[in-house]
Amino acid sequence: MATAPSATTSTSPAVYDCNPESASFPEQFAWGAATAAYQIEGGWDADGKGLNVWDTFTHQGGDRVFKNHTGVDYYDKVIDGLLANRVTPVVTLYHFDLPQHLEDQGGWRSGAIVETFDAYAQFCFRTFGDRVKLWLTINEPYVVAALGYEKGIMAPGVTEPGTGAYLAAHNMIKAHAAAWHSYDKLFREKQGGLVSIALNSDWAEPSDPNSPADQEAAKRHMAFCLDWFAAPIFLDGDYPAIMKSKISAVSKRQNCPSSRLPEFTSEERMMIKSTADFFSINYYTTRKIKHQDNTSCQPSFFSDQEAVQVMDPSWPVASGSSWLAVVPWGLRKLLKYIKDTYNHPVIYITENGFSQSDPAPLGDTQRWEYFRQTLQEILKAIYIDDVHLKGYFVWSLLDNFEWISGYSSRFGLFFVDFEDPALPRIPYKSATEYAKVIANNGLIKSD
Ligand code: BGC
Numbered sequence: 001m002a003t004a005p006s007a008t009t010s011t012s013p014a015v016y017d018c019n020p021e022s023a024s025f026p027e028q029f030a031w032g033a034a035t036a037a038y039q040i041e042g043g044w045d046a047d048g049k050g051l052n053v054w055d056t057f058t059h060q061g062g063d064r065v066f067k068n069h070t071g072v073d074y075y076d077k078v079i080d081g082l083l084a085n086r087v088t089p090v091v092t093l094y095h096f097d098l099p100q101h102l103e104d105q106g107g108w109r110s111g112a113i114v115e116t117f118d119a120y121a122q123f124c125f126r127t128f129g130d131r132v133k134l135w136l137t138i139n140e141p142y143v144v145a146a147l148g149y150e151k152g153i154m155a156p157g158v159t160e161p162g163t164g165a166y167l168a169a170h171n172m173i174k175a176h177a178a179a180w181h182s183y184d185k186l187f188r189e190k191q192g193g194l195v196s197i198a199l200n201s202d203w204a205e206p207s208d209p210n211s212p213a214d215q216e217a218a219k220r221h222m223a224f225c226l227d228w229f230a231a232p233i234f235l236d237g238d239y240p241a242i243m244k245s246k247i248s249a250v251s252k253r254q255n256c257p258s259s260r261l262p263e264f265t266s267e268e269r270m271m272i273k274s275t276a277d278f279f280s281i282n283y284y285t286t287r288k289i290k291h292q293d294n295t296s297c298q299p300s301f302f303s304d305q306e307a308v309q310v311m312d313p314s315w316p317v318a319s320g321s322s323w324l325a326v327v328p329w330g331l332r333k334l335l336k337y338i339k340d341t342y343n344h345p346v347i348y349i350t351e352n353g354f355s356q357s358d359p360a361p362l363g364d365t366q367r368w369e370y371f372r373q374t375l376q377e378i379l380k381a382i383y384i385d386d387v388h389l390k391g392y393f394v395w396s397l398l399d400n401f402e403w404i405s406g407y408s409s410r411f412g413l414f415f416v417d418f419e420d421p422a423l424p425r426i427p428y429k430s431a432t433e434y435a436k437v438i439a440n441n442g443l444i445k446s447d
Helices: 053-057 069-084 113-128 141-148 164-191 212-236 241-253 266-272 328-341 365-383 429-440
Strands: 006-009 030-034 088-094 134-139 194-200 203-206 279-282 286-291 307-310 347-351 389-395 414-416 425-427
Touching (some): 030 088, 030 347, 030 429, 069 088, 069 113, 113 134, 113 164, 134 141, 134 164, 141 164, 141 212, 164 194, 194 347, 212 286, 212 307, 328 347, 328 365, 365 429
Parallel strands (some): 088 134, 134 194, 194 279, 347 389
Antiparallel strands (some): 006 088
């Protein structure tokens, strides 16, 4: 099980004085910090934990919770410890660390995983659901599908251009829906919790705002990134029309026997629609999008979009991640897009962060400035755009294992000295400032 963004709630009046420098967040706004099991726990071979795809991918040679009582005891302690400290756990069932033996049977490309995932989800609901009331089934299915099964730059490292991502996504959507229904039928009445899926999306701006082709390309980028998952789950059980038509046309031109985008049956569409109790979004960055004709004979998820991404050179880039252009206003636009497209849902920002490269200064003044600007944009989203935002969780609580970037990309609110076996933790300035925001339930002028 991947953990547990921690969320504390705080109360203070919802007054907006039109000054994002000093406005309060709504009452009961949930503040948190997120982590993921594989990125912080270590112990890849501890206590009978089996290997997962990241253990294999990183050549370290780590079903954890499910088969293993030590795993259950461990997460019992984590959850109880959080609650004892008045922190509300929000639990993600799967954050990239698929057991290797499932991958060996096809992983997310195999339809059999739907039942397995549902059984695992039921186990977690049954075991921890007396104390956990906010659940996320899958973290960032886009990343798993596009980077894990298409590009192969994340575990499990599969490169099946033009088919792998679509198939993996198809099964993740069905697995999520199955788990949601299990919760709804078997646990909701007694436990009273909520279940969703953590989606990620960049915001897409047309590269040339006056070019209709770029405007359409930016819309397609949103469709292929966010709506790919959100449209079936939040709307009608099916993929966005623009994805279906594009992929079908390109597949035909490439002489594929049928569209490379799998289809849901009508029963599956009924099963998938409306299977989220709130909208969970992870936001990091924005891209400018340019139209680009796809004339290639090679199937590719990325070329199917006929849209290429460009980073605006004027945007600052986080020192620890070359992909992370820091664009706080992109988050406001993304939130508005979710509100308008998905019928004004309750939204939680379940990840947002900025990385520093090594050596990372404890006085991360510039990074805190980005957080501060982001919180200002969020206030505008809440009070000006009327977005129903209920929480914000920083990625991440601690410096951790940043997947293919290893330990060099530091996202933590707390610095971790990885050279010292005791792994001491020291707050960055951002941690201290964020604590003030939480205590105050808003920014204060001196921020
Ligand atoms: C993932 C995290 C990751 C973070 C920063 C998110 O896509 O959920 O696991 O560390 O981005 O790259």
